[in-house]
Amino acid sequence: MLVELRDVSLGYDRGPVLERVSLSIEQGEFLALLGPNGAGKTTLLRGILGLIPVLAGRIDYGFDRAVSPPGYVPQRDALDSIFPLSVFEVVLMGTYAKLAPLQPVRRQLRRLAARCLDQVGLADLAEQQFWALSGGQKQRVLIARALAVEPEIMLLDEPTAGVDAEAEIAITDLLQRLNRDRALTVVLVTHHLGRIRSAVRSAVWIDEGRATKQPIEAIPTLDGTTLLGRQRPDPA
Amino acid sequence: MSALLEILSPTFLLRDALIASVLVGFVCPLVGVYFVLRRMIFLGVALPQVSAAGIAFSFLAYKVAVGPHEQLEVSEHVLAIVGSLVFTLVVTVVLAALERRGKPTVEARIGTTYAVAAAATILFLAKDPHGDAQMVNLLKGDILATTRASLVSMAVIFALVTAALLAFRKELLLVSFDRDLAVVFGKRAGLWDLLLYLLIGIVISLGVMTAGPMATFGFLVVPPVTVRMIARHMLSFSLGSALLGAATAFCGFYAAYRFDLPLGPAEVGLSSVILPAVAAGVGLHRAVGRWQSA
Numbered sequence: 001m002l003v004e005l006r007d008v009s010l011g012y013d014r015g016p017v018l019e020r021v022s023l024s025i026e027q028g029e030f031l032a033l034l035g036p037n038g039a040g041k042t043t044l045l046r047g048i049l050g051l052i053p054v055l056a057g058r059i060d061y062g063f064d065r066a067v068s069p070p071g072y073v074p075q076r077d078a079l080d081s082i083f084p085l086s087v088f089e090v091v092l093m094g095t096y097a098k099l100a101p102l103q104p105v106r107r108q109l110r111r112l113a114a115r116c117l118d119q120v121g122l123a124d125l126a127e128q129q130f131w132a133l134s135g136g137q138k139q140r141v142l143i144a145r146a147l148a149v150e151p152e153i154m155l156l157d158e159p160t161a162g163v164d165a166e167a168e169i170a171i172t173d174l175l176q177r178l179n180r181d182r183a184l185t186v187v188l189v190t191h192h193l194g195r196i197r198s199a200v201r202s203a204v205w206i207d208e209g210r211a212t213k214q215p216i217e218a219i220p221t222l223d224g225t226t227l228l229g230r231q232r233p234d235p236a
Numbered sequence: 237m238s239a240l241l242e243i244l245s246p247t248f249l250l251r252d253a254l255i256a257s258v259l260v261g262f263v264c265p266l267v268g269v270y271f272v273l274r275r276m277i278f279l280g281v282a283l284p285q286v287s288a289a290g291i292a293f294s295f296l297a298y299k300v301a302v303g304p305h306e307q308l309e310v311s312e313h314v315l316a317i318v319g320s321l322v323f324t325l326v327v328t329v330v331l332a333a334l335e336r337r338g339k340p341t342v343e344a345r346i347g348t349t350y351a352v353a354a355a356a357t358i359l360f361l362a363k364d365p366h367g368d369a370q371m372v373n374l375l376k377g378d379i380l381a382t383t384r385a386s387l388v389s390m391a392v393i394f395a396l397v398t399a400a401l402l403a404f405r406k407e408l409l410l411v412s413f414d415r416d417l418a419v420v421f422g423k424r425a426g427l428w429d430l431l432l433y434l435l436i437g438i439v440i441s442l443g444v445m446t447a448g449p450m451a452t453f454g455f456l457v458v459p460p461v462t463v464r465m466i467a468r469h470m471l472s473f474s475l476g477s478a479l480l481g482a483a484t485a486f487c488g489f490y491a492a493y494r495f496d497l498p499l500g501p502a503e504v505g506l507s508s509v510i511l512p513a514v515a516a517g518v519g520l521h522r523a524v525g526r527w528q529s530a
Contacts (some may be wrong), residue, residue, distance in 0.1 A: 093410055093417070096410050097421040102404075122301050149421075
């Protein structure tokens with residue numbers, strides 16, 4: 001068990017969004033958090049990341065978060081384009097997890113960042129401006145940044161939202177490869193499974209304050225590839 | 237040319253004032269880059285005014301609690317720095333906390349802060365009969381009154397601020413760029429914010445007392461906004477802004493001395509010439525690039 005939620009309630013000042021959530025995430029799993037808009041998918045992701053307080057229950061981690069924090073890939077639109085950052089500078093930020101204040105970024109960590117950039121296939125763009133990249137390329141750079149943490153688990157918020165079909169394939173292939181070759185546990189939020197459905201092996205359906213984990217095959221689709229509206233999973 | 241040689245001479249009468257001006261021009265943009273990156277530029281207008289209100293309040297409080305203070309005493313400067321720093325830090329922390337809680341109408345809050353601080357400055361001075369022309373000069377930033385002692389203490393404090401900004405640049409960048417990631421990494425984001433606000437408060441307090449609110453705001457914002465148009469990395473952004481600020485301060489001092497102009501407006505005026513010139517250059521460069529690729 002890598003992460004275990006026991007009777008967890010998560011929410012904000014105005015009250016809980018999710019209540020009594022109990023589920024576990026195993027090593028090497030590829031898990032999608034699914035549900036209608038506003039159901040609480042991102043709330044669950046942020047709760048697992050420790051970005052919002054647990055209102056009730058508890059979350060246990062099967063790894064030392066201080067030594068190896070989770071790899072986190074936010075929605076790229078959440079980052080401000082006013083920062084003049086090169087692609088390499090963005091990836092290098094992932095290594096800051098290992099550094100105490102006043103500790104410089106040594107050559108070893110720079111090499112790690114370069115390797116991570118290479119793994120996502122963007123080594124040639126290291127000196128490019130981050131904001132000059134396409135949406136799909138930015139997403140892969142953020143995945144490289146998360147890899148630079150050398151995490152046990154990677155959590156991604158809508159990694160394929162707003163990217164073209166080609167980029168969606170590239171991101172899906174990359175995540176699938178990382179999951180398969182490195183046994184990296186992947187948890188992602190999406191409300192549009194699309195091509196990533198082929199990579200996902202289990203899912204948590206979130207709706208009306210509840211979260212239920214089930215095999216991906218049990219999640220219904222409207223058109224064979226997407227999850228839309230407020231349709232519920234078929235218990236059968 | 238002779239004026240330039242004169243101000244570069246080691247025996248130049250206003251040498252301490254020139255060095256103080258260049259120091260303010262160098263250090264203000266170093267914290268100013270965070271105003272720009274965190275989209276807090278309007279705060280840069282309000283905070284120097286808050287700092288001025290803090291100075292006026294500390295004089296009034298001293299008069300009420302102890303008695304009239306003597307002008308140009310060292311204790312007067314200490315009093316002013318304490319008042320300025322406390323006001324600036326408290327207001328920065330409160331405004332930042334309101335912003336973090338997602339309270340709307342940021343512009344209204346900052347506008348109100350500016351108006352209240354400006355009014356409070358005048359009211360505090362009106363209630364302090366000793367707050368006459370000398371104090372008004374202090375609030376305006378009487379750079380020509382810079383003494384060797386105040387210059388040395390300012391240089392030491394600014395050196396410490398610069399060292400802190402360089403030493404903690406990765407933490408300050410991470411918290412500013414992606415606060416959530418900093419929290420996931422177990423960094424104490426609130427404490428790093430507080431350190432940044434403390435450094436901002438120190439720089440603004442000393443800047444206002446040395447160069448006045450207007451020049452301080454100018455140096456906080458205009459060099460970073462100018463350099464942002466051409467910077468490709470964080471380090472070049474910070475250092476470029478600082479160097480541009482220092483160069484503007486030097487050239488502004490020269491222009492003020494040569495043409496008998498008030499120093500603060502000369503420096504800000506020069507900045508406001510450089511900004512559109514750089515913008516035009518960048519626009520031209522892009523247009524040529526588009527034309528060549530077409």
